[in-house]
Amino acid sequence: MTVRRLVQHPDLGLTLVAGRENTDRTIVWAHAIELADPTPYLSGGELVMTTGMNVGTTDLEQHDYLARLSAAGVAALAFDTGTSFAEVPAGIIVAGDALGMPVIAVPARTPFIAITRAVIDEVTADQLRSVQRIVDQQEVMAREALKNGIPGVVSALSTSLSATVIVLATDASTLAAAGPDSSRVAHLCSQHLQHPPTRTTRDQASRVFADDVGYCTLQALRATPTLRGHLAVRRDAALSPLDRLLVAHAVSLISIEMDKPAKVLDAEHRLRAAVAQAVLAQDAIIDPGLLRYFGFDPENSAVVVALSNTGPALAAERHTQDVLGTLATPYLMASRADEINLVLPADNSTAVNDIHQALGTRLQRRLGGGVSLPGTFGNLGQGLRQAQAAMRSGPDEDRVRSFAELGVFSVILGNRTSAELELMARQLEPLDEHDRAENSPEIGLIATLEAYLHANGHIESAAAAIGIHRHTMRNRLARIREITNCSLESADSRAEMWLAIKARELLSMGAPNER
Template identity: 55%
Template sequence: MAITVRRLTQISDLGLSLVAGLEGADRVIDWAHAIELVDPTPWLSGGELVMTTGLKIGTSADEQYNYVSSLVQAGAAALAFDTGTTFARVPDGIRAAGDALGLAILSVPASTPFIAITRAVIDELTADQIRAIQSVVDQQETFARATLRGGIPAVISALGRALSSSLAVIDIDQRILAVHGADAPHAVTLARSVADAARSGASRRRSTSKVIAGDHGYCTIQSISAAQDLHGYLAVNSRGPLAPSDRLLVAHAVSLISIELSKPAKVVDAEHRLRAAVTQALLAFGEHVDVSLLRFFGFEPDAQVAAIILTDVGPLLAAERRTTTLLGADATPYLMTPTESEIVVIVPAEASAEIGTRLHQQVGAQLQRSIGGGLGLPATVFAAARSMKQASVAARAGGLQDKKFVNFAELGTFSLLLGSQSTEELQAMSHSVLGALDDYDNAHSSASGLIATVAAFLEHNGQTEVAAAALGIHRHTMRNRLNKVVELTGRDLDSAHVRAELWIAVTARELLGTLEDRR
């Protein structure tokens, strides 16, 4: 945080008071300089706190006005006037000039030496520099993590957020590799113009760094090279010139992008295979997975995650590539593996709904086919398998709704059943209520269908004739079957409690069937 005139007056040990030029109180001080000259301007470069005892300011109001005016023209931040040597108080001419010209005038008590003010300013400036350096270091770590998790699109998004700017990266063939921000198209255009100039011979330098000013602000264009080879260009479109700390961040991002662009295809393939292997191990073995492997992909042991399943994706290789590209556009960590006909993705729980919906829409659009999808409930990272099963059930439910992407949490009874119940518990629940009906159906013709009869009866709110029509049987047959259900279960079907119990059991049976189908 830069030191302003106002902040300097708030340092109680100095005892400074603002006596004129209040509108300049928020100007930033770049340095503190004691000077006793009639015309100090040749020694000023702008932003200084000028300190004087008043020896050369003149005695008349006009002289004092001219002195203050010269400081304003030189870009001084403020004037600190000593009241213990030449003057007992700040002269009225200095005060009036400060108010008229908007230059902050500070009254310095006799007990405060100029060196104390200079030291206070230097301390604040040093602290600012340390904070700026620490911020750069923190951002560099963020960029490194983003690169590991999502490659070039992720580091570009991280850099764009850090600089509040629009960015674009193109390769030497002028293909867009990543963009960020509303003005990214303009950044792409300028980057391509530099690439065209380099290719045509107008610029023979392999390494290019230039700034183009225009209606869209300032565009800093940096070439991306590795091992003497030019790989592309990074364009950063900002409102103003980049500060030194911002240029450091750009340079660091360029280095990371260079590494990514020069990364051998075998390394990329190895990372992809490792991610899939870690995902499969996590789903199969849970807490027995090596924590360091999870951390490599951005997940802490206490992380909350949710599983996303994309179904009916067609050829898996193409679907994997599309999904990987889309996930890489964010700095969000993810794990991913294909199954026989699906793509399973594990992401942080807080972003799972947005990511799942986006993947379902964009992967389907890029593959030019209608795909299904589901999202499981949040779980600890070591319990990701449970979330995956829930996502599978949600995807199946979505398949009955024109392959809509379904969040398991929105399935009502389904969510209640599988939210905390294991497969074994569901089997026990279903058998305790429906076991006798199962035995009867198994021992008789499949046409008897007592389980199907109960399901239809419940589905149609106990309306016997409507349920009979749905099953394609006579109403008397329907009543006979219901009487057999009452006989075998010993339960009164007119009871709301019994109907609820039967509905849960039937629903559990359906979900168990879904899980079996997807194994």
């Protein structure tokens, strides 16, 4: 409630007669008082209401009366014109203009209780709006805690308070930060925490200290007696009581997140792995609620990432969780022997190279990697085959390849169903049957054909690649022509065979539940 809004109230009939330049002052309460010096009973921001019984009769006395109100921080003076005075005295008006104190003329028909009710109703409504804002922000932080963990809560609190917010570990290292000048604030808080606690600060859950231009609040983070760290909130103005309530809610969310029991984390990890295996299965149907629990929008696209040479599964999973935790991105993860498969939102696929590099550094391994084309959650089994095909498309490791890099191969086979791939690969079945019937050596006719196609039809190079004599290579190629009734001298036939081999390769990768 401001002075201007009060004067504009349609039912009160108030008139502003002085101090027009300060009508934006906020009225925090309305107080009827008839003392010559009411200031001992005022705290600032009030609308003082008087009938004029003790304001004095001379201009000097009236100026002194208004000066005392101004010095006490009163928002405005409401002067009744139906009891002691028929109109606001000239001395009060002159003093109001001189001191910048808004003076309101109250008509005889308007009782002070009506003004008080108007002020209280507005103050109460404002408080309710403030409380609702806090409730709304609490809900936002709760959703962020579920979706993005501690970094999400920190970011939401920083936005709500227009403040710099930092989570510090017990060793004063920064775990999460949001807001301007976070590095300087983190350093300042770290220095403050390094001071030995005094008798008065040892058991305090909250501390406030000032820097050069603002205030910083430090809150202890603990859901159990064990201290897990501190939450620092720094901004130019001190926190209001409602702001402190929001900070307390953030402290609770972050403390719980930092103190999750190991069994809960293990159960969450198992659920994440089960959901990952389900979405990577061919034509899987997944409850959208599970996807939302792990931060995904079921309507948006996702990509599959395959990382090879990851080593023992438990260590690889733990380090992958740590890396993805620092990036604050939704993810699903499943592992198999020497391989990690991830599902990431398509709009976060740019983080793949960061994940690959950071995980390789942690595991001290040269990792291979592949990433699929974006797809829906109902078709990520195909995405897994794409990612694995990209991962295995080159001899060298230590970099991530995109399935899109495979050119024509990705365009022709990238969106094929299993049935379509099986149809393309079916023409290789006679060669399989021949190898089984003839008890052929380890390098059979399909391996011979693949080497020949890799060598662009150069017999000597193909023979050298698989370690056989060129005459043996010619005899095997002749046998392939006879069995498949396909002329390998034709570019069309070679292309058809090459696609069949690639389709067979994609099918052999399969989804986790197909292996």
